[in-house]
Amino acid sequence: MNGKKKRGTRTRKGFRHYLPYYLMFLPGLAYLIINNYMPLYGLQLAFKNFSYKKGISGSDFIGFKNFKFLFATKDALIMVRNTLLYNIVWIVLGVVLGITVAILFHEVRGKKAKRFYQTAILLPYLMSMVVVAYLAYAYLASDTGLINNSIIKGLLGKENGVSWYMEAKYWPFILTFINQWKSIGFGMLLYLASLLGIDNSYYEAAMLDGATKWQQIRTITLPLLKPTIIMLVILNLGHVFRSDFGLFYQVPMNQGTLYATTQTIDTYVYRALMQTNNMGMSAAASFLQSVVGFIFIVSANAIVRKLDKNSSLF
Template sequence: MKKVVSKKNRGLTKSGPLLLIALPGIVYLIINNYIPMFGVFLAFKDYSYVKGIFGSDWNGFDNFKYLFRQDALLIVRNTILYNLAFIVIGTVCAILVAILMCELGERFRVKIFQSSLLLPNLLSWVVIGFIGYAFLNADTGFINKTIIRLFGGNEVAWYTTPKPWPFILLLVYLWKNVGYSSIIYMASIAGIDKSIFEAAKIDGAKKIEQIRYITIPMLKPTVVILTLMAVGRIFYSDFGLFYQVPMNSGALYDVTQTIDTYVYHGLMELKDIGMAAAAALYQSVVGFVLVVTANAVVRKIDRENALF
């Protein structure tokens, strides 16, 4: 029966008009994203200003060498581990906040909470770096000057003690992003048919059970899609978080250095365009391979939720 409908339906759905609707977006993406992609071949060139982009000499994979040195491995590990932590913990926290927010029901309180949680997202990393410094700085920081004095204990030279930094960075990440990403989940929860909850209530389901058996499963498509997108960017890192927040402190590099900051530090003096392009290509290709694989897996399990 269903098949018959969809066959009939396919007859009604013509591609032309739909493509026309999508046209402005397609044109924009071609111009903004696809045309500049010819720039990737800079990764294989020894750039010279006189010769220009097209005239510069090819130099094979020379520009990539610095990314595959022994010391670069640690950095790849950091990047991946941080991203995994951000994906998993970030998602859990965002969903939690979204669910609680939707349970409040009362608009005024939602408004207050939501505005406040979103506020950190409006700050630039430079400013967040300053805020972190206001708390952590060893000589005038709030933690050393006030909290530690109140509760006793030794002052900590935060910017030279690597141990707590994975937690600090995770905390700062959550602080900045949870409010923002919970909005997406709130919108998804709002989209759930209220009658399902009503029916569950009549059947005597408790709140916790409703969340467990209705809300969370209904959020699955959103979670899948956001995770897939995050996986594609697993080799990238938020430069500001890893550069501004630890104040670029050398003593912390073992735990704060990611691919983006490594590339930045390495190239600050040389400013080699080819090497920068090589790093970007490397990140994209790895992300691409990972996401295509992940998407294939999702498609196998649940066709509807795959990205493409």
């Protein structure tokens, strides 16, 4: 009895102690509920024949019919393949290049040089995709582009340039290059923040033991970066069934001839529904993306937990 009383007093004291923190948490909680959870109500649209007159709850339930258009033709297979493959390649590349650049950046000692590199590498991340699309066009345009005019015709002396916007085979490389060029600055920053948190004494001890730079990276930097890498990879896997609409729609200039390598689920949905404006089908596509992302996150986390329990997210 006495013990229970004591525990109750301790809980009340604890609550009073943490009250300011709970209050600070409230705006964030409100944001999460309003922005992330309340819209979940609209998920039912994916299973309904939405009528503007009947509203969301009054529209007729039609099962999985709204999902059918996502799997109706061979285009569906291409778009799923493109979406998944691009994302997987970019996640791997993002990790490798992000860490490499972060380590190189970490070694730069001059303050001015550091500022210059930081700005230069982060600048593309801040650019709108429309601007990026026109930059790419300035390089790739068949008649006026820099590559065809100055390099292929000018330097190599060839008579005809490459029709970049008519040949689908070039676009996996072009899109990968643009994606990495644009996102590497931000990815690097995340790894750099973790690098800055590593105690210098590890490196000093390693140097005293005669470790080379590569050995220091392999045995100190990478193991200590592991939690950050795992967290970022798992979070990125949540977006594995989504694509950057601007990158896949604006940059290839919406050229039909390039669809084999530029069509992703987002561009497919946009092109298909531009004509019908069907809310239920849009909701179905979005719902499927979320479900696939959720499955990927949970699976990846389960694998990580099995390998190393402390590194898993949840």
